[in-house]
Amino acid sequence: MTIKYEWRGDFDNASLNALHADGFGPPVAETDWRARLERHSLGWVCAWEDGSLIGFVNVAWDGGVHAFILDTVVTQHFRSRGVGAALVATAAKEARAAKCEWLHVDFEEHLRSFYFDACGFKETTAGLIAL
Template identity: 30%
Template structure:
């Protein structure tokens, strides 16, 4: 498997919708035009491709100097646990290595927690920080 990683190169609505649907992120695909606008207005989008098939995506928002927020990282179920997510994450961490605050919000499951901790993230429930979120239903 030779995965190719590309930056800011995906506006294929069909492939993006299929990827988000594959990982069951239907809150995004319930409003595809809004998803496409969000991707277009992101600070950075890095995609993973197997030939011409989109298999992964990481999306960053923020100013790129003092803070980045990793909004989405998703990998097609058939490609999970093969290093694609780690490769996407490492590309973002390398690109924004000098940015002091790298933030994300995710579900609390052991495998998810382990993935982010492997990449140097610390949970706010295990340190001196507190995190707040106000989510629109």
């Protein structure tokens, strides 16, 4: 298994929509990811294995020193092999290279161990308003 991690990797919307459906549950959407990412993101990381998109993470930002991890997803077949942690590590490296000082993430409780233990995030106080 040779996995390639690519910052601002070239992907097609159909592949990313299929990956999201595999990772987050159906149905397969028809999101124009390319337009969304170009408009709102510092960058993104694609994980490839034999030319197939097997993982993805979006790095949104505020245009300054804060970057935000969104949409971390790994196809079910490649989970628990370190792919997600490698995606986040690549995202952190590239955000640091872009002069960001902070990398934020929020997540559901069942992902706590992944983000704190596997990825190295630290617990902090934060707030949220459901809209």
